[in-house]
Amino acid sequence: MSKPNDPVALARAATELFQGGDVEGFLAKMDPEVEIFATPELPNPGSFKGREGWIEWTSHWFDAWEDFQIEVEEWEALGERHALMTATQRAKGAGSGVPVQMRVYYLTEYRDGLAVRFQLHATREKALEAVRDREPEAG
Secondary structure: OOOOOOHHHHHHHHHHHHHOOOHHHHHHOEEEEEEEEEOOOOOOOEEEEHHHHHHHHHHHHHHHEEEEEEEEEEEEEEOOOEEEEEEEEEEEEOOOOOEEEEEEEEEEEEEOOEEEEEEEEOOHHHHHHHHHHHOHHHO
16 A cells, blocks of 8 residues: 555556546646646747646647547656656647657656646656756655
8 A cells, every 4th residue: 555645646646637637636636836847858848837837838738739648658656755657648740640659757746745846858867867856865
């Protein structure tokens, strides 16, 4: 059985809400001031703040892509506060219909049961580097 603030259990629960279409439930798992970052190596990069920032960030994705899917491949706890989700994203370009697929690494930091930092990285190495910057004992 997982601990109440186990980062992987928290991230799994939030992901299930998102993939089930419960955006309000998903957002409730985030701190109101959550920091969102997508690396420049990926489409739609940038930094966003708060739940409204997450909505802005993801709306860019959904405007650009049709049939957007996230297939979770692996979960990993990194330190006491971080969860790393390895996933493959699949979509078709809006308008063009061109299919795309890429492996990405979702890194989430939790405090008091809420996501306080949500990052999307192009490589596992960059995600691990981000954890070491925030929680040196994790890496």
